[in-house]
Amino acid sequence: MKNRRKHFDDEHEEHIDESWLIPYADIMTLLLALFIVLFASSVVDKQKFMSIMESFKSELTGTKIESNTTGLSVKPSDLEHSDQAPNEPQQQAQAAEENIEDQELLDLKGRIEKYIADNQLQADVSLQDTKRGVEITFKEVILFDPGRANLKESSYHTLDAIIGLINTVPNPISIEGHTDNVPIRNSTFPSNWELSSARAVSVLHYFEEKNVTKERLQFVGFGEYKPIFPNDSAEHKQANRRVNIVILRNS
Incomplete structure (x- = not known):
């Protein structure tokens, strides 16, 4: 066993x-x-x-x-879970903001056009919508005497109306002075650079006095170097002597 x-x-x-x-x-x-x-x-x-x-x-x-x-x-x-997904709402928001800004500037352009037409200023004030923004062009004759940079008192009413319209939007404003190619040499303005800059500054200070936010304002003097016409006739030279007020796009 x-x-x-x-x-x-x-x-x-x-x-x-x-x-x-x-x-x-x-x-x-x-x-x-x-x-x-x-x-x-x-x-x-x-x-x-x-x-x-x-x-x-x-x-x-x-x-x-x-x-x-x-x-x-x-x-x-x-x-939907990738790194690019979070950018889509931002892009949509940015596009919406740009559309709103475009519409605001378009509405502003329409109001300024109406003011120019109602006051029969078409001969001296022009308006266009550019990539930079809404550009208002004032001929010299409506703002300044020849060779001077002090604003005419007669220009105040027009500038006040334009400022009231511009203040309906928050966009930055560029004030740009231009001259013709006729040389200027005196104790005040050694060249057209100084004259165009001084005119732009005069308009800027007027805007400032009318309580336009200083941070919105900038100026530049181009002298004779950005003409819109060749300086080959009195009419063309008159058109080249101008100040542009540009309500800039933010983007």
């Missing part, structure tokens, strides 16, 4: 647990699959290789990739 039991125990001890073979076989299978894929990718074209690599990436990261005839693309649903 003892001999039979001992024989049974020996048989039991010799039995080895082989459950480790299952994960080992799985690992070997995966390695085999990997080697097959690597071998296959070495003989396919670049597009197929990229498809395989993106497939691995999608499995590891959870990103869904769709292939098409030109390559791989991410589904629109995945773009």
Whole structure:
């Protein structure tokens, strides 16, 4: 009896647990699959290789990739979580602000046009909408005496009306002086540079006195170097002697 039991125990001890073979076989299978894929990718074209690599990436990261005839693309649903997604609301807001500004400047241009027409100023004041903004052009004759930079008192009424309209928008304002090419040399203005700048400054100070916010104002004198016509006739020279008031776009 003892001999039979001992024989049974020996048989039991010799039995080895082989459950480790299952994960080992799985690992070997995966390695085999990997080697097959690597071998296959070495003989396919670049597009197929990229498809395989993106497939691995999608499995590891959870990103869904769709292939098409030109390559791989991410589904629109995945773009909602990309780094570019937060920029879309900002771009939409910026576009909305630009549309509002464009409309405000368009409305302002319409009101200034009406004022010019109602007061029959078309011969001396012109208006245009440019990329820079709304540009009001005053001929010299309405603002200054020849060779002088002090505003005429007769110009105050017109400037006051324009300032009232301009103050309906918050945009910056550029005041720009221009002359013809006739040289000026005196103790006050050694050249047309000084004359054009002094005229622009006179208009700027008038705006300042009328409580236009100083931070909105800037000026420049161009002298004779930005004519709108060749200085080949008295009429053209008169048109070139001007001051532009530009209500600038913010963007």
